[in-house]
Amino acid sequence: MSSAVGTATDVVLALESVTKSYGDVVAVDRVSLDVERGELLAVLGPSGCGKSTLLRSVAGLVRINGGRIRTGGREVVGPRTWMPPERRSVGVVFQDSALFPHLSVAGNVAFGLARRAPDRDARAREMLALVGLEQMAERYPHELSGGEQQRVALARALAPGPSVVLLDEPFSHLDRNLRVHVREETVAVLRAAGATAVLVTHDQEEALAVGDRIAVMRTGRIEQVDVPTTVFHRPMSRFVATFMGEADFVPGSLTTGRARTVLGDLPVLPGTTAGPVEVMVRPHDLEVRPDEHGPATVARTEFRGATMLHELRLDDGAVLRALQPHTAPVPVGTRVAVRVVGDHPLVTFPA
Amino acid sequence: MTAQPSTQATRPPAPDGSTVAGGYRRVRDGRRWWLFVAMAVAVAVVLPVGTVASSILDPSVDVWTQLWRTELPEMLVTTVGLMLATVVGTVAVGAGLAWLVGRYRFPGQRGFSWLLVLPLAMPAYVLGFVYVGLLDHPGPVQTTLRGWFDANVWFPTVRSFPMAVVVMTLALYPYVYLLARAALREQSATTYEAARVLGQRPLAAARRVVLPMARPSLAAGAALVAMETLTDYATVQYFNVTTVSVGISRVWNGMYDRNAATELASLVLLFAVAVIAFERLARGRARYTQDGSGARPIDAVRLHGWRAWAATGACALVVAVTFVVPVAQLLAWTSVSGMRGAGSALDPRYLGYLGNSLLVATAAAVCCAVLGVIIASATRLSADRTTRGFARMATIGYAVPGPVVAVGVLLLAAAADAVLDALGLPGGAVLVTGTVGALIYAYVVRFLALGYNSIDASLEKLPPSLTAAALTLGARPRAVVRRVHLPLVRSGVGVALVLVAVDALKELPVVLLLRPFGFETLAVWVFQLASESRWEQAGLPALTIVAVAVLPVVLLFRRTLEPKEAAS
Numbered sequence: 005m006s007s008a009v010g011t012a013t014d015v016v017l018a019l020e021s022v023t024k025s026y027g028d029v030v031a032v033d034r035v036s037l038d039v040e041r042g043e044l045l046a047v048l049g050p051s052g053c054g055k056s057t058l059l060r061s062v063a064g065l066v067r068i069n070g071g072r073i074r075t076g077g078r079e080v081v082g083p084r085t086w087m088p089p090e091r092r093s094v095g096v097v098f099q100d101s102a103l104f105p106h107l108s109v110a111g112n113v114a115f116g117l118a119r120r121a122p123d124r125d126a127r128a129r130e131m132l133a134l135v136g137l138e139q140m141a142e143r144y145p146h147e148l149s150g151g152e153q154q155r156v157a158l159a160r161a162l163a164p165g166p167s168v169v170l171l172d173e174p175f176s177h178l179d180r181n182l183r184v185h186v187r188e189e190t191v192a193v194l195r196a197a198g199a200t201a202v203l204v205t206h207d208q209e210e211a212l213a214v215g216d217r218i219a220v221m222r223t224g225r226i227e228q229v230d231v232p233t234t235v236f237h238r239p240m241s242r243f244v245a246t247f248m249g250e251a252d253f254v255p256g257s258l259t260t261g262r263a264r265t266v267l268g269d270l271p272v273l274p275g276t277t278a279g280p281v282e283v284m285v286r287p288h289d290l291e292v293r294p295d296e297h298g299p300a301t302v303a304r305t306e307f308r309g310a311t312m313l314h315e316l317r318l319d320d321g322a323v324l325r326a327l328q329p330h331t332a333p334v335p336v337g338t339r340v341a342v343r344v345v346g347d348h349p350l351v352t353f354p355a
Numbered sequence: 356m357t358a359q360p361s362t363q364a365t366r367p368p369a370p371d372g373s374t375v376a377g378g379y380r381r382v383r384d385g386r387r388w389w390l391f392v393a394m395a396v397a398v399a400v401v402l403p404v405g406t407v408a409s410s411i412l413d414p415s416v417d418v419w420t421q422l423w424r425t426e427l428p429e430m431l432v433t434t435v436g437l438m439l440a441t442v443v444g445t446v447a448v449g450a451g452l453a454w455l456v457g458r459y460r461f462p463g464q465r466g467f468s469w470l471l472v473l474p475l476a477m478p479a480y481v482l483g484f485v486y487v488g489l490l491d492h493p494g495p496v497q498t499t500l501r502g503w504f505d506a507n508v509w510f511p512t513v514r515s516f517p518m519a520v521v522v523m524t525l526a527l528y529p530y531v532y533l534l535a536r537a538a539l540r541e542q543s544a545t546t547y548e549a550a551r552v553l554g555q556r557p558l559a560a561a562r563r564v565v566l567p568m569a570r571p572s573l574a575a576g577a578a579l580v581a582m583e584t585l586t587d588y589a590t591v592q593y594f595n596v597t598t599v600s601v602g603i604s605r606v607w608n609g610m611y612d613r614n615a616a617t618e619l620a621s622l623v624l625l626f627a628v629a630v631i632a633f634e635r636l637a638r639g640r641a642r643y644t645q646d647g648s649g650a651r652p653i654d655a656v657r658l659h660g661w662r663a664w665a666a667t668g669a670c671a672l673v674v675a676v677t678f679v680v681p682v683a684q685l686l687a688w689t690s691v692s693g694m695r696g697a698g699s700a701l702d703p704r705y706l707g708y709l710g711n712s713l714l715v716a717t718a719a720a721v722c723c724a725v726l727g728v729i730i731a732s733a734t735r736l737s738a739d740r741t742t743r744g745f746a747r748m749a750t751i752g753y754a755v756p757g758p759v760v761a762v763g764v765l766l767l768a769a770a771a772d773a774v775l776d777a778l779g780l781p782g783g784a785v786l787v788t789g790t791v792g793a794l795i796y797a798y799v800v801r802f803l804a805l806g807y808n809s810i811d812a813s814l815e816k817l818p819p820s821l822t823a824a825a826l827t828l829g830a831r832p833r834a835v836v837r838r839v840h841l842p843l844v845r846s847g848v849g850v851a852l853v854l855v856a857v858d859a860l861k862e863l864p865v866v867l868l869l870r871p872f873g874f875e876t877l878a879v880w881v882f883q884l885a886s887e888s889r890w891e892q893a894g895l896p897a898l899t900i901v902a903v904a905v906l907p908v909v910l911l912f913r914r915t916l917e918p919k920e921a922a923s
Contacts, residue, residue, distance in 0.1 A: 064827070089826040090826045091829075093829075097821065102818060102821050104825075104839060115838070118830050
């Protein structure tokens with residue numbers, strides 16, 4: 005069950021049936037979401053699923069066609085309201101960081117602070133300290149590394165004290181090694197600032213690592229919102245199952261609490277009614293060993309460093325994948341027996 | 356809550372408990388202002404053109420019968436002939452030179468790459484009178500020939516249609532050259548190489564791949580040339596060539612026949628529409644976009660021996676004929692007229708007219724730059740189609756021949772005067788028509804596209820997220836323009852100011868029709884002196900115009916045409 009059900013006063017960002025279409029194309033389709041104070045929500049989906057449009061709708065950079073959005077307790081968009089972005093008190097960290105090239109780091113961070121505010125400089129310095137870049141205050145954006153630019157962008161978004169911070173794929177243009185590092189720093193800064201944040205990403209690993217909760221989007225709709233472990237282990241649709249990680253499906257028939265399949269009788273989660281089902285198995289759930297009477301053949305192997313992925317072809321043509329330690333590879337063409345390791349109940353979908 | 360007049364006085368009652376904040380915000384939404392300004396500018400630009408266009412729909416039979424009986428048939432033939440001949444000439448010269456300079460290496464190739472643009476600084480009405488002065492019967496060339504042979508030595512007629520074509524071609528080929536050159540350098544080498552690998556010899560690959568891909572650019576260049584030919588009515592008069600545009604100025608300045616001038620202007624407008632239709636047709640459905648900026652251009656081939664020198668010679672000849680010789684001749688005439696008398700530097704008229712030129716050029720440039728910033732920013736701030744549409748409308752003036760804009764503004768000004776007169780305001784009859792204001796208005800209509808495009812291009816280089824970032828940080832639209840757009844597009848604004856100022860300074864057709872009585876500019880003076888064959892006196896003002904017009908050519912094109920060469 006979702007952990008978002010808190011007391012109403014704790015909801016900082018509320019979306020109610022938000023819809024945005026471009027002509028015939030519906031980019032965001034009746035999306036409803038609540039984000040609590042201090043929460044970090046990851047919106048995850050493939051490119052083109054509407055997640056960025058959703059984020060831009062919250063920021064006021066896109067005008068929605070229907071629904072309501074409330075931030076900090078006031079309606080910013082609704083049937084009769086439209087508040088422009090500069091009035092919404094929403095901070096945004098853009099994919100390309102979007103630092104103002106003509107302003108110094110300090111100038112960028114102070115941009116959103118009232119020009120005559122007495123504590124303007126102090127506040128900017130405080131924000132820079134938060135992201136660990138005080139000594140860079142007088143530099144210009146082009147003199148910073150990609151990771152530093154992204155931290156300045158974060159400080160700039162946080163400086164005016166927005167009710168919610170939106171991050172639009174903020175790490176996607178950083179190279180792989182740097183990405184994890186900057187990501188960890190960003191989360192630490194958001195926590196330290198006590199900020200409420202929504203992060204949009206297409207990288208499920210990032211969503212799992214960062215989000216207090218994950219909202220999985222597909223073709224404009226939210227398929228599931230929940231804490232990372234639930235989304236990963238108990239996906240509510242085949243799409244979520246395959247998008248969150250490698251997943252294969254074994255046909256079977258469901259009786260009380262167990263599914264009969266070629267891999268044996270497997271424990272399953274409650275939820276699906278009796279009858280033909282498909283049981284989700286992830287590669288790390290399966291273990292193979294050579295067995296002349298086994299139900300499958302190794303069709304292909306793929307070296308993955310510490311592990312070896314084995315692609316298995318069942319006699320009925322279905323394909324499964326199994327991860328083996330690289331110390332115990334099974335050659336292609338070998339007939340194998342397949343065992344489901346661990347006793348956790350598996351997810352089923354109606355066939 | 357006590358009302359704070361500055362922020363909350365306009366707040367309407369919340370009907371159903373939906374938030375109040377959003378309600379009052381709608382009233383104060385600054386975007387309306389930007390949309391309104393963009394709309395107002397678009398209307399102001401379209402109005403004079405629309406006025407002329409509306410007379411197409413409501414032709415006056417009497418006027419047309421009269422025109423048809425007199426010179427109209429001949430004018431039509433001349434106009435079409437001049438346009439076609441000039442387009443063919445400029446495409447041959449411009450595309451040929453672009454191919455030569457872009458595809459081969461030869462001595463001086465890098466320098467010629469931008470020197471070949473120099474004729475842009477030589478207005479056709481200057482180039483025209485220089486060659487009439489040089490080649491006509493009393494000129495130095497024929498005099499010398501007569502000295503060598505006898506008094507009856509044959510020489511082609513100078514004041515003729517073919518010479519007008521030659522002069523227009525020499526003055527206008529840079530438009531085609533620039534666009535063809537850009538098309539060549541944007542073409543990725545891989546396309547050409549693919550054709551070679553597929554078995555095409557170099558020239559066949561050029562004909563089957565490079566040329567078709569450059570076709571949209573060539574069509575655009577040809578359209579520009581055709582428009583300039585339509586606009587011009589000064590140069591052709593030196594050569595006794597009577598186009599429809601010449602007809603407009605005759606019936607206007609000679610007979611003050613407003614109806615006939617309007618009908619002729621609508622005819623010119625029809626020609627312009629035909630030119631644009633032709634360009635679309637020639638371009639076809641082709642939208643050749645190569646993900647271009649980083650693409651490696653086609654390798655240049657080094658020429659050797661006589662071929663290399665022939666290439667150098669061809670480029671040198673063009674630069675000499677279009678720029679060096681005319682400038683030398685103007686200098687010679689200036690030194691003859693000396694420092695005293697008409698047309699000399701100390702002639703008080705020279706300084707006065709120079710001042711007038713600068714006044715008009717500066718005013719037009721500032722107006723275009725300011726409006727350019729506003730419209731370009733408006734399209735960023737409210738990313739809807741309406742604003743984009745207004746921006747496009749606001750830039751149509753550049754595709755409308757000068758005489759059409761002039762006649763349109765005159766009709767509007769006359770209407771405004773009539774209104775003022777009817778209101779009984781003193782001096783109403785000449786308040787609008789006879790002022791520099793009408794002239795500057797016409798220049799803004801004509802040149803706003805130049806200013807807007809320079810600024811928009813430099814704004815286009817900024818990621819859209821910059822505008823979005825500024826807005827989400829709480830900056831109002833006006834503050835976004837002041838604190839983010841303006842500092843970052845300063846170079847674009849500079850380019851806009853220079854381009855518009857120079858174009859306005861050397862502009863002739865509009866100012867000839869619209870200048871208030873007794874208000875002369877350098878361009879007008881040059882034309883008047885040249886029309887009376889007073890070459891020596893025309894020398895200095897013409898040189899002044901050329902000197903100013905060289906500025907953007909050297910500043911802009913030298914930079915854009917050369918460095919890539921060095922890198923490749």
